[in-house]
Amino acid sequence: MSHVVVFGNQKGGVGKSTLSVLYAHWLADVHRQCVCVIDLDTQANTSKTLRRFESGVVAADLFEEGLIGEIASDAACGLALVAGGKRLADIELARPEAVIPAFRRNVARVARRFDTVVIDTPPALGLRMSAALIAATAVVCPIELEEYSIDGVTDMLKTIFGVRQRYNPRLQLAGIVLNRFNPHSVRQKAAMQQLVDSYREFVIPARISTRSAIPEALASGLPVWDLPKSSAREASAELKALFGLLQQRMDSAGVGASMTGVKA
Numbered sequence: 001m002s003h004v005v006v007f008g009n010q011k012g013g014v015g016k017s018t019l020s021v022l023y024a025h026w027l028a029d030v031h032r033q034c035v036c037v038i039d040l041d042t043q044a045n046t047s048k049t050l051r052r053f054e055s056g057v058v059a060a061d062l063f064e065e066g067l068i069g070e071i072a073s074d075a076a077c078g079l080a081l082v083a084g085g086k087r088l089a090d091i092e093l094a095r096p097e098a099v100i101p102a103f104r105r106n107v108a109r110v111a112r113r114f115d116t117v118v119i120d121t122p123p124a125l126g127l128r129m130s131a132a133l134i135a136a137t138a139v140v141c142p143i144e145l146e147e148y149s150i151d152g153v154t155d156m157l158k159t160i161f162g163v164r165q166r167y168n169p170r171l172q173l174a175g176i177v178l179n180r181f182n183p184h185s186v187r188q189k190a191a192m193q194q195l196v197d198s199y200r201e202f203v204i205p206a207r208i209s210t211r212s213a214i215p216e217a218l219a220s221g222l223p224v225w226d227l228p229k230s231s232a233r234e235a236s237a238e239l240k241a242l243f244g245l246l247q248q249r250m251d252s253a254g255v256g257a258s259m260t261g262v263k264a
């Protein structure tokens with residue numbers, strides 16, 4: 001069965017789009033998978049980075065029945081983009097019961113044609129985030145460690161737990177990913193301790209440091225491992241280690257699926 005993997009955190013700027021794009025490239029490059037990336041953000045950062053893989057289908061159309069045709073994956077590269085954009089703002093105003101079942105069915109249709117569907121979400125716990133979690137098999141929660149990040153993670157995990165309990169029992173928390181990790185920061189160390197004390201079983205034991213090669217690669221539309229620069233090497237090694245661990249957790253049934261550690 002295909003994985004439908006959501007990158008979600010209601011906090012902005014934590015690396016949802018960056019990791020969505022690079023994870024999709026990693027699956028296509030390293031595992032030769034056919035991957036469809038759905039961008040649910042009006043800012044459409046992911047869509048700009050992946051514009052050369054445009055499928056012709058836009059994400060707003062996934063919220064209605066019968067609007068999308070078949071999405072073909074480009075045989076050469078394995079990636080297809082379902083682009084985000086301003087029209088997605090209207091979805092937030094729709095009745096959930098009118099749009100979420102259509103989105104779920106459309107994503108299931110897309111998943112039948114691809115090995116993995118990656119969904120990038122906007123920085124809000126709104127209707128699009130709920131729709132993504134209801135349609136997903138796994139969710140990855142990127143965070144940046146700072147003073148209040150534990151509060152944000154708790155809210156996000158409660159949302160994931162609520163969706164799993166009420167609407168989508170197959171939803172698995174693949175893990176919390178530490179992005180822009182700085183081992184020398186005292187503040188980050190304190191936040192890390194708090195996070196591990198509360199959610200040890202969900203924290204992926206791989207960290208992504210702040211690396212200038214990451215935004216550079218995205219700006220040029222390339223995965224960071226294709227950037228002809230030595231500084232891209234460390235970034236690539238960290239990212240590949242992270243994606244390998246995430247994939248292991250998603251592939252081994254049941255691991256990471258339990259959310260009993262989430263405090264109400």
Ligand SMILES: Nc1ncnc2c1ncn2[C@@H]1O[C@H](COP(=O)(O)OP(=O)(O)OP(=O)(O)O)[C@@H](O)[C@H]1O
Nearest residue numbers: 012013014015016017018123180209210211214215
């Ligand atoms: N590890 C990193 N090293 C350096 N820059 C990074 C790293 N991770 C993300 N960035 C940069 O930080 C910015 C924010 O990242 P990104 O857009 O992926 O966050 P986001 O969670 O998708 O934000 P939003 O909530 O606004 O959609 C981008 O410019 C991105 O290139």
Ligand SMILES: [Mg+2]
Nearest residue numbers: 016017041045
């Ligand atoms: Mg984003």
